[in-house]
Amino acid sequence: MNYAQSIVELIGSTPMVKLNSVTEGITATVLVKLEYLNPGGSIKDRIALKMIEEAEEQGKLTPGGVVVEPTSGNTGVGLAMVAQQKGYRSVFVAVSKVAQEKRDVLRAYGADVVVGPDGVDAQSPLSYYGISDQLAEEIAGGYKPDQFSNPAAPASHYETTGPEIWQDTEGQVTHLVVGAGTGGTVTGTGRYLKEVSAERESGPVRVVVADPDGSVYSGGEGRPYFVEGVGEDIWVPNYDPEVPDEQHAITDAESFGMARRLVTEEGLLVGGSSGTAVAAALKVAKDLGPDDVVVAVLPDSGRGYLGKIFNDRWMIDHGFGEVVSRSGSSGTEI
Numbered sequence: 046m047n048y049a050q051s052i053v054e055l056i057g058s059t060p061m062v063k064l065n066s067v068t069e070g071i072t073a074t075v076l077v078k079l080e081y082l083n084p085g086g087s088i089k090d091r092i093a094l095k096m097i098e099e100a101e102e103q104g105k106l107t108p109g110g111v112v113v114e115p116t117s118g119n120t121g122v123g124l125a126m127v128a129q130q131k132g133y134r135s136v137f138v139a140v141s142k143v144a145q146e147k148r149d150v151l152r153a154y155g156a157d158v159v160v161g162p163d164g165v166d167a168q169s170p171l172s173y174y175g176i177s178d179q180l181a182e183e184i185a186g187g188y189k190p191d192q193f194s195n196p197a198a199p200a201s202h203y204e205t206t207g208p209e210i211w212q213d214t215e216g217q218v219t220h221l222v223v224g225a226g227t228g229g230t231v232t233g234t235g236r237y238l239k240e241v242s243a244e245r246e247s248g249p250v251r252v253v254v255a256d257p258d259g260s261v262y263s264g265g266e267g268r269p270y271f272v273e274g275v276g277e278d279i280w281v282p283n284y285d286p287e288v289p290d291e292q293h294a295i296t297d298a299e300s301f302g303m304a305r306r307l308v309t310e311e312g313l314l315v316g317g318s319s320g321t322a323v324a325a326a327l328k329v330a331k332d333l334g335p336d337d338v339v340v341a342v343l344p345d346s347g348r349g350y351l352g353k354i355f356n357d358r359w360m361i362d363h364g365f366g367e368v369v370s371r372s373g374s375s376g377t378e379i
């Protein structure tokens with residue numbers, strides 16, 4: 046019989062698929078790695094598993110322990126799922142602007158969600174970082190993984206995402222295109238692929254960061270943007286600036302337009318940061334030839350964004366009417 050012992054065993058080993066329509070006029074092979082097929086629905090399952098397992102090994106998380114993290118997004122889902130399976134409670138701190146639905150997903154897994162105030166300085170004890178620090182200290186057995194600085198996060202990608210791409214392309218990948226939020230994906234996956242290809246005749250894998258226009262990683266000043274999960278307004282410890290070879294600043298309109306094309310033309314219902322990655326991948330691929338293999342990592346599903354990127358009314362109200370007319374209506378009533 047072929048089955049996993051627990052849902053946690055099914056994290057990783059995600060498939061890749063070739064893009065066939067949005068790549069019109071491009072001779073290079075463009076592949077996308079479907080991280081939304083992880084059991085928690087995103088790439089963050091990988092770091093959740095590694096951070097919790099390492100904390101167990103180091104004695105930081107012991108029976109009866111509680112995982113505490115300031116997140117309401119994909120990392121929360123991954124941590125909630127892994128913590129539950131390993132017998133730990135989990136508590137997440139979210140700010141009140143976070144959609145009710147996102148908090149409800151965490152609660153569905155059995156996690157507790159503490160809601161802190163919006164618009165508080167990150168250094169304040171009332172910020173969601175401050176609240177999570179206090180909870181991790183006060184709750185008996187509390188442990189805060191801290192995805193922005195925990196070395197287990199990039200390590201999980203060095204040990205899994207990178208080798209999967211190398212094996213599935215049979216060592217033929219020439220370019221890796223990924224977004225960077227906490228930086229774990231680019232640091233771990235990029236470092237592995239560069240190391241393993243260092244002696245290759247055709248040269249090492251080139252690592253490209255697909256960054257929202259305005260984010261510091263592509264030279265911006267931290268100006269806000271709508272795409273979620275990628276870009277930063279400050280440099281964070283898990284982003285190793287030595288790994289990427291180039292950065293592309295991608296506008297929200299480009300990211301959202303590409304996310305809409307991916308579902309209507311390629312059958313891939315993915316989130317905005319996947320649109321960012323593919324938009325950058327195509328910019329890179331248009332100057333390449335038939336021997337090149339570009340791999341873009343698609344972090345999560347579009348299901349979490351049905352009320353935004355895939356909703357014509359929201360798009361028009363937020364200044365993306367042009368994208369709606371260009372990519373065609375998604376069928377929502379306006």
Ligand code: PMP
Binds near residue numbers: 227229274318345
């Ligand atoms: N896309 C989405 C939707 C995410 O949630 C994240 C994680 N913040 C990323 C991309 C970027 O991944 P990383 O944190 O590893 O840089």
